[in-house]
Amino acid sequence: MPPTPDDPADWVDRSSTRARAWTDEAVRRVIADANRSADTHLHVFPLPAEWGIDLYLKDESVHPTGSLKHRLARSLFLYGLANGWITEGTTLVEASSGSTAVSEAYFARLIGLDFVTVVPRSTSPEKIALIERYGGRCHYVDVPPAMYEEAERLATETGGHYLDQFTYAERATDWRGNNNIAESIFEQLSEERHPVPDWVVVGAGTGGTSATIGRYVRYRRHHTRVAVVDPENSAFFPGWVTGTPDYTTGMPSRIEGIGRPRMEPSFLPSVIDLMMPVPDAASIAAMRHLNDVTGLSAGGSTGTNLWGVWQLIARMLREGRSGSVVTLLCDSGDRYRHSYYDDAWVADKGLDLAPYRATLERFLKSGEWLPPES
Structure with a gap:
C-alpha cells in the first residue's frame, strides 16, 4: 500500500537543530x-x-577588504547560506585571482570555513599574499580559462560549494x-x-x-x-x-x-x-x-x-x-x-x-x- 501523508512514520525529516543553529550564527556574523x-x-x-x-x-x-568586491562576497555568502548550500564544514571554492577572492577569504574565515580559490600560475605574489592573509589557499592552473572547470572539479571532489561569482553575482544581491x-x-x-x-x-x-x-x-x-x-x-x-x-x-x-x-x-x-x-x-x-x-x-x-x-x-x-x-x-x-x-x-x-x-x-x-x- 502507498504511504499515507498523515502517517508520521512515512515522513522524511531532514531538519537538524545543530545545522540550523550553525547557519543562524553564520548569517549573524556576516550581517x-x-x-x-x-x-x-x-x-x-x-x-x-x-x-x-x-x-x-x-x-x-x-x-x-579594500574594494567593491566586499559587497559581492557578502551577498554570495548570504545567498549560499540562505539556500542551504553553505553549511558547517563546507569547503568554499572560487575561480578568482583578485579582489573577489580576497573578500571571500575574509568571510570564510569569519564563519570558520576553508576557502580555496583557483588562480592562474602567473598571478602576482602581492595578490597571493592578500588572499592568504585571510586564510585562503590558492590552487594554480596554467591556462586562465581553465579556472572555471577546475573550480567546479574541486568543489565536487571536496563535497564543497562553488561560490561562482560569475553566475550568481546578479541574483545574490537584492x-x-x-x-x-x-x-x-x-x-x-x-x-x-x-x-x-x-x-x-x-x-x-x-x-x-x-x-x-x-x-x-x-x-x-x-x-x-x-x-x-x-x-x-x-x-x-x-x-x-x-x-x-x-x-x-x-x-x-x-x-x-x-x-x-x-x-x-x-x-x-x-x-x-x-x-x-x-x-x-x-x-x-x-x-x-x-x-x-x-x-x-x-x-x-x-x-x-x-x-x-x-x-x-x-x-x-x-x-x-x-x-x-x-x-x-x-x-x-x-x-x-x-x-x-x-x-x-x-x-x-x-x-x-x-x-x-x-x-x-x-x-x-x-x-x-x-x-x-x-
Missing part, C-alpha cells in the same frame, strides 16, 4: 560585519562651478534595496542639488554591479541611465553591441577587476543604456590624473570609469544640461604601486599615457573634449 561598517563615502570631484554639473565618486576602497550599492547612492544624494543623477558609470567584471543598479533605477522609476565602460580585450562591449550572448575574446584584461574573455552569465545587457570601450592607456592616465587632482589613490578600473565619465560630462556641456554623474572608486591604488603607478611597468606594456593625460587636462580647463592625439 554583523555589515552593521559594523559605515556606509562608503561619496566624494565630490572639483568641477568648475559654471558647468552646473556635479561628479561624485563612491569610495568602495574603505570596505574592510536589487530592490536592502542597502545595496544603488540604494546607498541615492540615499547619499538625497540632499544634493541634483539628487537623481543623469548617469551612473561602472565597469563590468561579473556584471553584478551594473545589473543591480540597472534594475534598481527601473524599479524606482528614476530617469538615471547606466553606462558600462569596458577595457581592451574584454568580451562585454562587442557582445553587447552585436547581441551575442556567448561572445568570447579568449584574452585577459589588463585592467584588474573588470573585463572578461567571455560574456559572463551575470552580465545583463538589457539593463544597460550605453557601453563605452576604453583604451588601457586611458584608464591608467585617468587613474593617475585623479590622484594628482584630488589626492585620491585608486586602481585601474576607477580610471576606466573616469574616462567614460569625462566623455559623458562633455556631452552634457555640449547639450547645455546641468545635473549629476556618479561613478565608483573601486579599490585603492596601494595594490598597484608595482604596476599601474610604475612607469617602468607601463613602458614595458607599450602604453603611452601622454596623449590621454593631455586630453584630460585640456578638458578640465576648457570643457571641450578633443580625442587624444596619437
Whole structure:
C-alpha cells in the first residue's frame, strides 16, 4: 500500500537543530560585519562651478577588504547560506585571482570555513599574499580559462560549494534595496542639488554591479541611465553591441577587476543604456590624473570609469544640461604601486599615457573634449 501523508512514520525529516543553529550564527556574523561598517563615502570631484554639473565618486576602497568586491562576497555568502548550500564544514571554492577572492577569504574565515580559490600560475605574489592573509589557499592552473572547470572539479571532489561569482553575482544581491550599492547612492544624494543623477558609470567584471543598479533605477522609476565602460580585450562591449550572448575574446584584461574573455552569465545587457570601450592607456592616465587632482589613490578600473565619465560630462556641456554623474572608486591604488603607478611597468606594456593625460587636462580647463592625439 502507498504511504499515507498523515502517517508520521512515512515522513522524511531532514531538519537538524545543530545545522540550523550553525547557519543562524553564520548569517549573524556576516550581517554583523555589515552593521559594523559605515556606509562608503561619496566624494565630490572639483568641477568648475559654471558647468552646473556635479561628479561624485563612491569610495568602495574603505570596505574592510579594500574594494567593491566586499559587497559581492557578502551577498554570495548570504545567498549560499540562505539556500542551504553553505553549511558547517563546507569547503568554499572560487575561480578568482583578485579582489573577489580576497573578500571571500575574509568571510570564510569569519564563519570558520576553508576557502580555496583557483588562480592562474602567473598571478602576482602581492595578490597571493592578500588572499592568504585571510586564510585562503590558492590552487594554480596554467591556462586562465581553465579556472572555471577546475573550480567546479574541486568543489565536487571536496563535497564543497562553488561560490561562482560569475553566475550568481546578479541574483545574490537584492536589487530592490536592502542597502545595496544603488540604494546607498541615492540615499547619499538625497540632499544634493541634483539628487537623481543623469548617469551612473561602472565597469563590468561579473556584471553584478551594473545589473543591480540597472534594475534598481527601473524599479524606482528614476530617469538615471547606466553606462558600462569596458577595457581592451574584454568580451562585454562587442557582445553587447552585436547581441551575442556567448561572445568570447579568449584574452585577459589588463585592467584588474573588470573585463572578461567571455560574456559572463551575470552580465545583463538589457539593463544597460550605453557601453563605452576604453583604451588601457586611458584608464591608467585617468587613474593617475585623479590622484594628482584630488589626492585620491585608486586602481585601474576607477580610471576606466573616469574616462567614460569625462566623455559623458562633455556631452552634457555640449547639450547645455546641468545635473549629476556618479561613478565608483573601486579599490585603492596601494595594490598597484608595482604596476599601474610604475612607469617602468607601463613602458614595458607599450602604453603611452601622454596623449590621454593631455586630453584630460585640456578638458578640465576648457570643457571641450578633443580625442587624444596619437
